[in-house]
Amino acid sequence: MPALIEARDLTKNYGSQLALNRVNFTVESGRIVGLIGPNGAGKTSALRAILGLTAYRGHLNVLGREPFANRAALMQEASFIADVAVLPSWLKVEQAIDFVAGVHPRFRRDRALALLAKTQITGKRRIRELSKGMKTLVHLALTMAIDARLLVLDEPTLGLDILARRSFYDALVNDYMDETRTILITTHQVEEVENLLTDVLFIDNGRIVVDCSIDDLAARYAAVAVADDKLIEARALRPFYERPMLGKTVLYFEQPDIARLAAFGEVQRPSVSDLFVAKLS
Amino acid sequence: MHTYMWLIRREFWENRAIWIVPAVIGVALTIAALFGRIDFGAAISAEQQRMIGPTVLLAYGFTFFAVMSIYSSWYLMECLYADRKDRSVLFWKSLPISDTATVLAKLFTGVIVIPLVYFLAADVSTLLMAFIVSMRAHAYFGSVLWQPEPWLQLHVLWLYVILTTAVWFLPITGWLMLVSAWARRAVVLWLVLPPLALYWVERWFFGSHFVGSQLAERTLGYVSRAFYDRSNPSAWATTSIGTDTLTTPSSVWRVLNPIGFVSSPATWVGLLVGAAMIYGAIQLRLRRSET
Secondary structure, X not given: OOOOEEEEEEEEEEOOEEEEEEEEEEEOOOOEEEEEOOOOOOHXXXXXXXXXXXXXXXXXXXXXXXXXXXXXXXXXXXXXXXXXXXXXXXXXXXXXXXXXXXXXXXXXXHHHHHHHHOOOOOOOOEHHHOOHXXXXXXXXXXXXXXXXXXXXXXXXXXXXXXXXXXXXXXXXXXXXXXXXXXXXXXXXXXXXXXXXXXXXXXXXXXXXXXEEEHHHHHHHEEEEEEOHHHHHHHHOOOOOEEEEEOOEEEEEEEOOOHHHHHHHOOEEOOOHHHXXXXXXX | OHHHHHHHHHHHHHOOHHHHHHHHHXXXXXXXXXXXXXXXXXXXXXXXXXHHHHHHHHHHHHHHHHHHHHHXXXXXXXXXXXXXXXXXXXXXXXXXXXXXXXXHHHHHHXXXXXXXXXXXXXXXXXXXXXXXXXXXXXXXXXXXXXXXXXXXXXXXXXXXXXXXXXXXXXXXXXXXXXXXXXXXXXHHHHHHHHHHHHHXXXXXXXXXXXXXXXXXXXXXXXXXXXXXXXXOOOOEEEEEEOOEEEEEEOOHHHHEOHHHHHHOHHHHHHHHHHXXXXXXXXXXXXXXXXX
């Protein structure tokens, strides 16, 4: 089965500024991929290119199509919420549902209504009358009611309180996700998504710095807390990052030799957020 | 087709002024008919009476048409800018609707749907006015308004004007949409300054007036292209009321000049230039996702 998203030498520049610099990655079907990077790293440019919102150089194939020339066709099978995408303020909730139901063959009105029924939002309300969190909930209900093969979420829970965020991710994993779907998600809050991701893509300065499935993480990266007296010896194994913690120093290794590292202490799989900090600072 | 229907419906949701403004004009004119003064004296001849009816109907239609032209221009100027400004453009782009369909639906709304809504409002309020005036004037004046021929002529005139203005003013429509899709701010300045700059640059450096004369021709030349002017004696008739003389169309059938309009090269050049600008607006819409 071919990859759902395949990018080769994907490049995007704004004037002289290179937002994506010959980026290569693939996303397989049925995965939940976190595209993680600091502000200005190229996350949004990558998403825009994948969604057909911007022209780019290089090769890109999404759901079997070149996205920029085929955005309308692509949106039959892909859906997205972009961080800056806000619903128009003049739109009524029921109009939004009618419109999407009218133009989108894969929209399931009953599912949208069921999702909205869990909130206080009624159909007669205009978007401008809703709080920021409620607007996001309406947008999520509209998007999750689409039977899409690819769902792209760019900072989906921005502006939601902790309860709404938690229930959103629960709904995403329990009600929405199945083996036919693929989710690509970006967020600053790595901790919030790290338990649901199956793959991570770290992006920095327009380049992919880590491309790894969560399952492979333990084989590819290791962290060991080393006491001060063994530090010089441990550093000889060339950690790529270190940070002090509780009187010891945690050293991070790539392609670790687990047997040798075990001599310095307990070898642990770094968490996604630790790895993010280690890789990008 | 189905998608276009939803896109046009969406324009009505967003721009409620499309029907509110003509409704307000209709209500105002109806109130005027209810409470205004109806007194033309008795000193008008049968022939003058015959002409008052069509003139009143025309004046009604013109009121609606003048407001419609202003509103429609404003609509076209805003239509590809507003959703970039409020950042909802990415929501619309998350749906399986091509940018071509979006732009064409807005074009169709601006040049056909909005004029038709005003046409409908003009029709309803003219009917109301004629009815009210007939009742108030005890059918004396009413008989002037209830003639089938002027009504039919007015409807043909409306449809003819909607179609021919849509074609003739397409370069202006296209320019409005192009700027609407282009401008990141100050839409009005982008609208006005480039043509003005072109005009002055040409004048200073070449001493010629091509741009200026083209602009003048496009804005002012419509009537002389689509209608026979007063030099055509069979189309226009002169009546005298007291010491005044009044020149009016002898009949709508005689002033319309569809053959002259269609056979004029300027019509076709304008159509091509307008189409090119709308193509440009679609290309900008494809690429521009933020203000």
